[in-house]
Amino acid sequence: MSRLLTDEEIERQLGDLPGWTRDGDEISASYEAPDFPTAIRLVDEVAIEAEDMGHHPDIDIRWRTVKFVLSTHSEGGLTQLDVELAHRVAQASTRFGATTGG
Numbered sequence: 001m002s003r004l005l006t007d008e009e010i011e012r013q014l015g016d017l018p019g020w021t022r023d024g025d026e027i028s029a030s031y032e033a034p035d036f037p038t039a040i041r042l043v044d045e046v047a048i049e050a051e052d053m054g055h056h057p058d059i060d061i062r063w064r065t066v067k068f069v070l071s072t073h074s075e076g077g078l079t080q081l082d083v084e085l086a087h088r089v090a091q092a093s094t095r096f097g098a099t100t101g102g
């Protein structure tokens with residue numbers, strides 16, 4: 001089900017994901033939460049979503065900035081699972097008042 005996406009498919013779908021950029025086999029975005037506890041709650045929410053999907057982000061937390069890096073390791077690149085998880089991260093970020101530069 002999770003075949004690698006083409007360059008065109010990736011670029012088109014990133015158009016619906018403000019703040020998300022592609023770097024080779026990964027897509028990533030940084031979100032700034034109102035404060036550190038909210039950043040941690042955002043990470044906790046994304047952990048629940050990721051576990052639900054069976055698809056997990058790399059996460060970097062620095063004070064109230066949280067960077068999510070997505071790739072499908074089993075396929076060696078980007079699949080629809082990464083796009084789906086990015087949308088879930090974006091929606092959770094909105095709920096927690098976290099914003100992205102994009």
Ligand SMILES: C[C@H](O)[C@H](O)[C@H]1CNC2=NC(N)=NC(=O)C2=N1
Nearest residue numbers: 054055056057071072073074075
């Ligand atoms: C069996 C299980 O679904 C796999 O190991 C999943 C777990 N989470 C994963 N997450 C990500 N980002 N890539 C994977 O290939 C992956 N594989």
